[in-house]
Amino acid sequence: MTLHLAVALDAAGWHPAAWRESSPAVFSAGYWAALVAEAERGLLDFVTIEDALGPQSTLPDGFDDRTDQVRGRFDAVLLAARLAPPTTRIGLVPTATTTHTEPFHVAIGIATLDHVSGGRAGWRAQVSPRAAEARHFGRREFPPVDQILNRPGGVDLSTDPHVRDLFAEAADAVEVARRLWDSWEDDAEIRDVATGRFIDRDKLHYIDFAGRFFSVKGPSITPRPPQGQPVVTALAHARPPYEFAAGGADVVYVTPHSAEQARAIVEEVRGLSGDVKIFADLLVFLGEDAARRKARLDERDGAELVSDAAIFTGTAGELADVLLEWRRAGIQGFRLRPGALPYDLTQIARGLTAELRGRGAFRHAYEAATLRGLLGLPRPVSRYAEVS
Amino acid sequence: MTRKQVHLAAHFPGVNNTTVWADPRSGSQIDFASFVDLARTAERGKFDFFFLAEGLRLRELKGRIHDLDVVGRPEALTVLSALAAVTDRLGLAGTVNATFNEPYELARRLSTLDHLSEGRAAWNVVTTSDAFTGENFRRGGFLDRADRYKRAAEFLRLARELWDSWQPDAIAADPETGTFVRPGGIGTVEHSGEHFTVQGRFTLPHSPQGRPVIIQAGDSGEGREFAAAHADVIFTPHGRLEDGQRFYADVKRRLAKYGREPHQLKIMPGVTFALGDTEEEAAENAAHIRRQQVGPLTAIAFLEQVWGRDMSAYDPEGPLPDVEPDLSEGVSQGRVPIKDRAAMAAKWRALAEEKGLTIRELVIEVTGRQTFIGTSEAVARLIDEHVQADAADGFILVPHLTPGGLDEFADRVVPLLQERGVFRADYTGTTLRDHLELA
Ligand SMILES: Cc1cc2nc3c(=O)[nH]c(=O)nc-3n(C[C@H](O)[C@H](O)[C@H](O)COP(=O)(O)O)c2cc1C
Numbered sequence: 146m147t148l149h150l151a152v153a154l155d156a157a158g159w160h161p162a163a164w165r166e167s168s169p170a171v172f173s174a175g176y177w178a179a180l181v182a183e184a185e186r187g188l189l190d191f192v193t194i195e196d197a198l199g200p201q202s203t204l205p206d207g208f209d210d211r212t213d214q215v216r217g218r219f220d221a222v223l224l225a226a227r228l229a230p231p232t233t234r235i236g237l238v239p240t241a242t243t244t245h246t247e248p249f250h251v252a253i254g255i256a257t258l259d260h261v262s263g264g265r266a267g268w269r270a271q272v273s274p275r276a277a278e279a280r281h282f283g284r285r286e287f288p289p290v291d292q293i294l295n296r297p298g299g300v301d302l303s304t305d306p307h308v309r310d311l312f313a314e315a316a317d318a319v320e321v322a323r324r325l326w327d328s329w330e331d332d333a334e335i336r337d338v339a340t341g342r343f344i345d346r347d348k349l350h351y352i353d354f355a356g357r358f359f360s361v362k363g364p365s366i367t368p369r370p371p372q373g374q375p376v377v378t379a380l381a382h383a384r385p386p387y388e389f390a391a392g393g394a395d396v397v398y399v400t401p402h403s404a405e406q407a408r409a410i411v412e413e414v415r416g417l418s419g420d421v422k423i424f425a426d427l428l429v430f431l432g433e434d435a436a437r438r439k440a441r442l443d444e445r446d447g448a449e450l451v452s453d454a455a456i457f458t459g460t461a462g463e464l465a466d467v468l469l470e471w472r473r474a475g476i477q478g479f480r481l482r483p484g485a486l487p488y489d490l491t492q493i494a495r496g497l498t499a500e501l502r503g504r505g506a507f508r509h510a511y512e513a514a515t516l517r518g519l520l521g522l523p524r525p526v527s528r529y530a531e532v533s
Numbered sequence: 534m535t536r537k538q539v540h541l542a543a544h545f546p547g548v549n550n551t552t553v554w555a556d557p558r559s560g561s562q563i564d565f566a567s568f569v570d571l572a573r574t575a576e577r578g579k580f581d582f583f584f585l586a587e588g589l590r591l592r593e594l595k596g597r598i599h600d601l602d603v604v605g606r607p608e609a610l611t612v613l614s615a616l617a618a619v620t621d622r623l624g625l626a627g628t629v630n631a632t633f634n635e636p637y638e639l640a641r642r643l644s645t646l647d648h649l650s651e652g653r654a655a656w657n658v659v660t661t662s663d664a665f666t667g668e669n670f671r672r673g674g675f676l677d678r679a680d681r682y683k684r685a686a687e688f689l690r691l692a693r694e695l696w697d698s699w700q701p702d703a704i705a706a707d708p709e710t711g712t713f714v715r716p717g718g719i720g721t722v723e724h725s726g727e728h729f730t731v732q733g734r735f736t737l738p739h740s741p742q743g744r745p746v747i748i749q750a751g752d753s754g755e756g757r758e759f760a761a762a763h764a765d766v767i768f769t770p771h772g773r774l775e776d777g778q779r780f781y782a783d784v785k786r787r788l789a790k791y792g793r794e795p796h797q798l799k800i801m802p803g804v805t806f807a808l809g810d811t812e813e814e815a816a817e818n819a820a821h822i823r824r825q826q827v828g829p830l831t832a833i834a835f836l837e838q839v840w841g842r843d844m845s846a847y848d849p850e851g852p853l854p855d856v857e858p859d860l861s862e863g864v865s866q867g868r869v870p871i872k873d874r875a876a877m878a879a880k881w882r883a884l885a886e887e888k889g890l891t892i893r894e895l896v897i898e899v900t901g902r903q904t905f906i907g908t909s910e911a912v913a914r915l916i917d918e919h920v921q922a923d924a925a926d927g928f929i930l931v932p933h934l935t936p937g938g939l940d941e942f943a944d945r946v947v948p949l950l951q952e953r954g955v956f957r958a959d960y961t962g963t964t965l966r967d968h969l970e971l972a
Contacts, residue, residue: 165708172704172738174617174649198638200719200736208719208734213711216719217704218736220645223614227649230565230618246638249589249669250608257607261565261615281637283730334605338555341830344605346598349591359671364591364598368563368605445711 147508148468149424149478149520150498151238152184152490155195156215159428160439161203162446163485164215171215174227180487181228184235187494188508190519191236193269193378193480196221198242199278206290207277213446222254229262236516238267238378243315245273245282249361252322259370264515267376270319270394272311312389317356319377319393324352326374327527328364350529372517373524380426382453384413391417395522396478398426402455404474411475422520425476426454430484431461431492439484454482461496469506478520539920539955540799540927540969541947542626543575546935547586551805552603553825553933560936562603565615570936572616575623578943579957581968582624582655582746583616584768584929585609589633590666592867594834595843601831610642617650624965626655626748631685632662633670636729640692643745644737652741652964657748657768658759660685665866682755684728689747689763691724695735696744698722704738746965761787764798765971768929772802772904777924799926799969804904806930808941812907819906822933823897832893835900838865839877849893853885902931913949920955 156171157164170176184192200216202209221239228237237258241251251268259266273279279287288307333348352363378396381387390397391414399414401407407425414423428450430439435458443449450456457464468479481497483489501507513519545568546552553559560567572583587609592599609627616625625646629639647654660681667674676684703718724731749760750768760767761784771780777800785795807822809815827835829849837844841859858878863870871877885895905912919925932938950956962968 162711164706164713165711168706168708172648174651178618197736198641200734212714212716212718214713216714217699217738219648220642223610223642223645223649226611226614227618229615230569245635247633247635247670247672250634253608254611257611260563260607261568261612263565277733281731281733282635283732284635329605336554341555341828342600343554343603344598344600346600349598360668361670362590362668366589366591366605367607 148472148501148506149190149422150493150501150507151191151193151236151424151478151480152189152493153193153195153426153480153482154180154486155482156201156218156486158485158489159452159482160442160446160450160484161214162442165445166442166485167487169486172217172219177224177228178231180490181232181235181237183487183490183494185232187498188511189235189494189498190478191238191265191267191516193238193267194221194224194240196240196242196271197278198245198273198281199275206275222251222258225266226258226261229258229265232262232265234265234511234514236265236267236376236519237262238269238376240269240271242273243270243318244311245278245284246318248318248321248359249325251318252325253365253367255322255375256326256365256367256370259372259375260367264371264517266370266372267378267396267516268322269378269380270315271380272308272315274308274311309385312385314358316389316393317354317358321352321354321361322377323374324354324528325361325363325365326370327529328352329369330527330530331369331373334368369527372515373527376516376520376522387414387417390414391421394421396422396424396520398424398480400426400454401471401476404470407471407474407476415475422477422522423475424478424480425471426480426482427467428452428454428456428482428484429464429489429493430456430458431464431489431496433460435459442485450484452482461492461500464497465500465504465506468501469504472506536917536953536955537920537926538957538970539916539950540801541578541580541956542582542584542624542801542927542929543571543580543939544584544586544803544929544931545571546603546931546933546938547606548588548592548603550602550826550831551931551933552935553822554603555825556934558937559934562935563605563607565612567936568612568616569619571932571939572620572623574936574939574943576620578939578947579960580623581927582626582653582965583613583620584626584657585612585628587628587630587659588867589630590669590867592865594837594866595864599834601828601834610646613654614646614649617646617653622653622960622963622968624653624655624746624968625650626657626746628657628659628750631658631660631688632676632681633666633672636688636691637695637731637735640695641736643692644696644740647740647742647745648737652966654740654742655746655748655766655965657750658685658689658764659750661869682759686759686763687726687728691726691729691731693744694722694724696740698735699738701739742964742966746969746971757784757787760784760798761793762791765966765969766799766801769800769802770902772804772902772925772928774919774922774924777802777919778922781923781925797971799971801927801929802904802925803902803929803931805902805933806905806912806942807903808907808909808912808945810908812911815907815911819903823901823903826933827893827897827900829893832896835896836892838863838868839871839874839881841874847892850891853882853892853895909945909949913946913953916946916950917953917955
């Protein structure tokens with residue numbers, strides 16, 4: 146069985162000093178187009194694009210005034226849309242926050258990404274517990290989250306009522322999006338010249354969602370996207386986000402630090418959902434001199450790199466060993482976070498994929514035209530469609 | 534003296550009865566290929582920008598979703614961002630409601646579009662605030678009519694604070710010194726107003742245009758005042774010569790109060806056109822298009838909006854019945870509301886009687902906006918005349934077919950405008966501000 150491979154794109158890579166070695170034009174479309182073209186040449190399943198409703202920071206909450214790291218980031222949904230026309234097969238999975246956004250806007254934005262990419266859209270649904278970001282909206286006051294965020298290795302958030310509420314709200318946002326995507330049945334547009342009707346209004350549905358945090362009437366203004374429902378993904382480190390992902394997502398990214406941990410996490414997530422695809426996140430530096438490159442970047446940054454995900458340094462062959470071992474623990478795919486762009490992406494797209502292919506564990510050609518197709522996910526029928 | 538230059542934009546026909554979907558040449562309103570096709574035609578024709586409207590709830594008539602017109606549209610900024618990949622110079626204008634969005638998020642999205650398109654983004658600020666639309670949003674239908682432009686103005690001020698909050702040279706990206714952001718390059722925004730309290734830092738450096746081009750569509754006194762104070766372009770329905778001149782003079786007069794010059798605000802009515810090899814053929818084409826746009830059921834639906842009652846029992850090809858309009862409550866939701874239905878009904882009735890029109894003929898007559906009908910030569914001349922006579926600075930063309938409806942215009946009328954010396958032979962700048970001469 147082939148494993149699934151995605152890369153997580155962010156700025157110059159996941160090492161905060163990475164930009165100093167490649168000085169990439171992170172605010173130009175061309176830079177991103179080159180990255181996603183490379184990932185597509187490697188036949189990867191999809192790329193994710195990081196985002197947040199506030200600038201990057203080394204602090205868990207609030208701005209840090211550092212001048213030596215990349216600051217600034219595009220809206221990920223629009224960036225993903227810009228990357229759709231120059232690509233043909235790779236999935237595009239932007240991050241969009243569930244916390245301060247309007248679920249209606251997010252749902253039609255992701256549906257539109259699916260339309261413009263011919264069925265290659267996903268969504269990484271992410272909560273934002275940060276007080277600093279809440280102040281960018283001025284509608285809610287959040288408690289400071291310094292204690293609970295950004296801890297390497299993942300933390301148990303289940304005791305924090307604020308975070309629990311944000312996940313409950315996120316679950317509602319995903320539910321609303323899915324209902325909106327279903328609110329037009331596939332064949333709602335009829336163009337029936339004889340009766341003068343452009344649509345069959347019986348195939349459009351009010352979603353009438355009313356929850357604790359908001360209510361949404363529907364139907365969508367955007368017809369059902371090519372995949373029926375774009376692929377929903379979520380990063381999860383602990384029980385409440387596992388529950389959120391198991392309940393609402395098609396793919397969950399987890400962060401084990403060993404095969405043993407991977408097995409335990411898979412067991413916990415599988416206990417919540419038999420269907421959700423489980424991907425592991427790994428931050429990777431690849432090549433013969435991977436460790437040296439990372440050490441050099443650490444030195445430039447003045448601190449050793451920390452991450453919620455395990456950090457791998459080694460050759461593509463060594464990484465393939467790890468991936469296949471974790472696959473035996475039940476992990477179905479990987480979202481690799483390149484330490485430095487474009488270098489580590491190139492190593493993944495060329496070296497790693499070749500290595501995996503050699504072991505019969507990766508595709509030789511794209512076998513499907515949609516992201517759902519690549520992931521082996523069926524195309525859902527609209528929940529509102531009459532079974533006939 | 535050099536002649537005033539004409540500005541042109543292409544409207545991707547959205548959801549209403551202008552699009553003749555029943556025509557066999559009419560393609561998908563949703564497939565990205567349709568958007569690419571129209572945008573590339575507009576760029577081939579050296580248009581200033583490509584324009585998308587917005588409606589955040591499906592329209593209803595008599596409590597049911599309206600099913601006669603084109604329905605269904607993608608999210609505007611997402612499509613425009615994808616179009617940025619397949620066009621080079623064309624401006625990309627999206628209508629986005631100020632009432633149902635948050636300044637921080639929308640300012641980011643617009644700035645992103647401006648970066649990704651290298652300076653071609655525009656925002657058409659609309660302010661519809663009805664509770665009907667609000668039912669799709671967590672904010673709900675909370676805003677009084679009177680407050681919507683106040684919110685929009687504060688929204689825009691705040692968006693500018695965000696766009697300007699990074700120093701123009703904030704990004705050093707110097708690997709030698711290890712300075713990515715210059716010290717102090719990212720400023721703090723502290724905004725406290727009637728509608729918004731926002732404090733923090735923005736996430737994007739200055740975009741190529743600094744701020745996207747601002748378009749205003751809305752016709753009330755407040756709307757005109759908002760445009761005079763804040764907008765770079767007005768999208769107006771006033772496309773006919775004298776009506777246009779009145780509007781033009783009114784709005785341009787308002788500019789001085791805000792310390793602005795007349796050339797800083799371009800007035801671009803939305804207009805349709807019908808071409809033919811002869812005047813007769815063009816008139817025939819125009820009449821044919823209008824009959825397709827206003828089918829029998831659509832005619833009744835229009836009547837119902839004004840009369841506020843079920844009129845489905847009447848023959849659209851027969852005379853207007855004697856029933857009085859029901860003014861208590863409208864039957865239509867999600868359209869720009871008709872201000873005075875009683876007056877409109879009286880006007881329609883008088884017209885029908887005077888000219889002996891059937892219901893459908895009446896609706897064809899009163900809802901028509903076909904400003905430019907004729908041979909290519911005649912249409913080029915008319916457009917030029919309207920602009921030189923200060924009825925407009927240019928036009929937003931609304932083709933009746935998607936996606937091919939602009940081809941003929943680009944191929945036949947644009948060259949004539951170029952020959953007249955009133956339209957660019959090629960783009961001279963790279964940003965939308967360049968095209969609109971809004972330095
Ligand atoms: C030419 C024109 C185009 C408009 N296009 C839109 C649109 O695409 N979406 C929308 O919600 N409202 C649209 N509107 C309606 C405006 O939202 C609404 O008229 C305005 O904001 C309310 O202001 P007013 O009372 O000044 O007209 C349009 C209005 C005009 C005049």
